[in-house]
Amino acid sequence: MKGKFCPKCGATDRPFHGGFCIDCYLKDHPGLAETEDITIKRCTHCLRVKTRGVWESGAPASMGEIVRAHVKTSLESPEVTVELVEPGEKKEVYEVTVKGALGAEPVSLTQLVTVKYEKQTCDVCSRKSGNYYEAILQLRPAGREIDLQRMRSALMFLRNEARAMVKKDRKAEIFRYEMVKNGVDVYFGSARAAKVALQHLQATYRPTVKESYTLKGVDKETGKKRYSVTYSVRL
Numbered sequence: 148m149k150g151k152f153c154p155k156c157g158a159t160d161r162p163f164h165g166g167f168c169i170d171c172y173l174k175d176h177p178g179l180a181e182t183e184d185i186t187i188k189r190c191t192h193c194l195r196v197k198t199r200g201v202w203e204s205g206a207p208a209s210m211g212e213i214v215r216a217h218v219k220t221s222l223e224s225p226e227v228t229v230e231l232v233e234p235g236e237k238k239e240v241y242e243v244t245v246k247g248a249l250g251a252e253p254v255s256l257t258q259l260v261t262v263k264y265e266k267q268t269c270d271v272c273s274r275k276s277g278n279y280y281e282a283i284l285q286l287r288p289a290g291r292e293i294d295l296q297r298m299r300s301a302l303m304f305l306r307n308e309a310r311a312m313v314k315k316d317r318k319a320e321i322f323r324y325e326m327v328k329n330g331v332d333v334y335f336g337s338a339r340a341a342k343v344a345l346q347h348l349q350a351t352y353r354p355t356v357k358e359s360y361t362l363k364g365v366d367k368e369t370g371k372k373r374y375s376v377t378y379s380v381r382l
């Protein structure tokens with residue numbers, strides 16, 4: 148007999164590793180590339196997920212990253228690809244493929260991983276539904292006459308500002324708009340975001356701005372008084 152044969156299955160025509168054919172070796176060492184099933188909190192309203200204590204995008208690309216972070220492998224130079232194969236509301240199935248090497252042999256291992264979603268309401272969505280806000284920008288005309296076009300343009304400006312900030316901080320979202328007799332009130336979830344948006348608005352529209360504060364209560368955790376800020380913006 149020429150060459151090696153596998154003491155387990157008798158194969159002679161396969162690459163060998165650790166004294167066995169590579170198939171038998173892989174079967175006996177299932178832990179070479181493993182991903183455990185994942186349970187994760189997902190907001191039913193915005194579909195963001197909570198990882199490491201932070202609410203993050205639950206889009207397929209970022210879910211792929213989350214699944215990838217759960218892969219444990221002892222293959223050499225592993226390359227991991229993750230693909231969503233079964234989308235769903237309560238759970239999703241991802242196919243994880245780990246390509247790497249076992250000694251001189253290239254190896255590719257594929258596994259299905261289930262991600263279970265626990266229904267939650269995220270911090271921002273719960274604030275939104277609870278009528279929470281940190282700042283109001285009251286857009287009003289500078290004179291008696293309301294310049295609708297200018298008002299609308301300023302509103303769009305704020306919307307785009309908020310949209311740009313939301314990519315980094317979801318609290319920067321505009322929570323709601325309220326049409327009033329001579330203008331519109333814009334409610335921001337974050338005072339900081341409102342301030343940044345206002346500064347940019349000021350640079351472009353040069354309105355007169357007055358600010359006032361309203362006591363909203365006391366923060367249970369820090370004991371500090373909480374205020375909301377109202378900016379009266381005369382366009």
Ligand SMILES: [Zn+2]
Nearest residue numbers: 153156168171
């Ligand atoms: Zn074998």
Ligand SMILES: [Zn+2]
Nearest residue numbers: 190193269272
């Ligand atoms: Zn949410």
